[in-house]
Amino acid sequence: MSKPAQDWDPLAPENHADPMDTYAHLRDECPVAWSDRFGGFYALTRFEDVTEAALDWHTFTSAQKTPIPDATSAGRPPRAPAEVDPPLHTAYRDLLNRFFTPEYIRRIEPVIRRTARGLISRSVSLGEVDAVESFTFLMPVQVQCIFLGISVEDAHHIKTTINRIIDAGAAGDSATHKAANDDIYSVLAARKKTPYDANDLISAMIHEEVEGRRLSDDEIAGTICLFLQAGHGTTTNMLGSIIRHLATTPRDQKRLWDEPKLIPQAIEEKLCPGLAHRRLRDSRNGRRVLHQGDAQPTVARVERTAHGRTATRILSGSGRPRQLQPCGRLPAPRAAVALPGDPQPGA
Numbered sequence: 001m002s003k004p005a006q007d008w009d010p011l012a013p014e015n016h017a018d019p020m021d022t023y024a025h026l027r028d029e030c031p032v033a034w035s036d037r038f039g040g041f042y043a044l045t046r047f048e049d050v051t052e053a054a055l056d057w058h059t060f061t062s063a064q065k066t067p068i069p070d071a072t073s074a075g076r077p078p079r080a081p082a083e084v085d086p087p088l089h090t091a092y093r094d095l096l097n098r099f100f101t102p103e104y105i106r107r108i109e110p111v112i113r114r115t116a117r118g119l120i121s122r123s124v125s126l127g128e129v130d131a132v133e134s135f136t137f138l139m140p141v142q143v144q145c146i147f148l149g150i151s152v153e154d155a156h157h158i159k160t161t162i163n164r165i166i167d168a169g170a171a172g173d174s175a176t177h178k179a180a181n182d183d184i185y186s187v188l189a190a191r192k193k194t195p196y197d198a199n200d201l202i203s204a205m206i207h208e209e210v211e212g213r214r215l216s217d218d219e220i221a222g223t224i225c226l227f228l229q230a231g232h233g234t235t236t237n238m239l240g241s242i243i244r245h246l247a248t249t250p251r252d253q254k255r256l257w258d259e260p261k262l263i264p265q266a267i268e269e270k271l272c273p274g275l276a277h278r279r280l281r282d283s284r285n286g287r288r289v290l291h292q293g294d295a296q297p298t299v300a301r302v303e304r305t306a307h308g309r310t311a312t313r314i315l316s317g318s319g320r321p322r323q324l325q326p327c328g329r330l331p332a333p334r335a336a337v338a339l340p341g342d343p344q345p346g347a
Helices: 020-029 047-055 088-100 102-126 131-136 139-148 152-171 174-192 201-207 217-248 250-258 260-270
Strands: 032-035 041-044 274-279 283-285 288-290 295-305 308-316
Touching (some): 088 102, 088 201, 102 139, 131 217, 139 217, 152 174, 152 217, 174 217, 250 260
Antiparallel strands (some): 032 041, 283 288
């Protein structure tokens, strides 16, 4: 089955540097857009379509591995909770949710703040540094170690281990992949020697039940790997994007200095959560038909505009949809991204 003509390229410089105009164009003119990147994927660009696909797990499943680009080994099973569907997904979330509440995060917030301030102070003392190398690369994995009850002194080793797992999976190097995963099993083995602690995530996975049974070591190690792999790269990139944006748009930087109450909103505007789905049956969206078996790695971006709350989710697929609607050319990017509270056009 041949591929459709490309509607957009998320990594094209004109789209990657400032995607807001691109997203707006896709929402208005091309609600189901195709890209040739990463083996090919579709993007549902309207909030209602994204919500419908996210909630309809009978049609859009998470239970089949669909990351883009695919850096997993061929024999790796899906990792819960991100790569399973209900009811198993719901049971996993019942166990894990208490560790992601605002109350729980507030308990470790002072340690997280000390970690951030320590890294920033070190960077300032050096005079001139690479922000990614000195801060955004180190901050996420240290916070993850705090969250998982792993010594922060082991953060560099943990990050190296996760990178080895990702690289070995992409290269199909099963020996290196297994050796790197053995480090995660070592973390699990050490935790199993300690008493049950209901406030410790790994301890809870060891001692508590999901669907009436204890989790296997493979399932627990898979969830730990999922947390570490999904968390450190995305957060490193998000922090780097925020720093880059503020460095290249002095107007926005000054505004946050002058109005620090806008910082939480500005951070939220930069968050880009990701999910993955594969279609289990044909579905139609407007004039495009999405086919059974198409892979759908997803990246969702939530925006707030004059027209209300909208979202973008990238969906991968290998089949050619019927009745294609041409999308036309994308607009030129703006010079800067408006922060929350900026006057809207026509306001």
